[in-house]
Amino acid sequence: MVKGTTSFGKHSRHKVHIVCRRCGHRSFNVKKKRCSYCGFPDPRWRKYSWGKHR
Numbered sequence: 758m759v760k761g762t763t764s765f766g767k768h769s770r771h772k773v774h775i776v777c778r779r780c781g782h783r784s785f786n787v788k789k790k791r792c793s794y795c796g797f798p799d800p801r802w803r804k805y806s807w808g809k810h811r
């Protein structure tokens with residue numbers, strides 16, 4: 758066994774969300790390449806009519 762805490766607290770080492778340049782929130786998923794807050798780079802910016810306008 759490994760003595761000491763070698764791999765302790767390295768869970769959040771890799772950043773997943775970066776600052777979105779559209780909404781400013783740190784919700785831009787690097788892997789998905791999309792902001793989970795505003796939906797960047799999706800053209801529709803969280804339209805208020807999400808499927809209601811039809």
Ligand SMILES: [Zn+2]
Pocket residue numbers: 777778779780781782784785792793794795796797
């Ligand atoms: Zn955003």
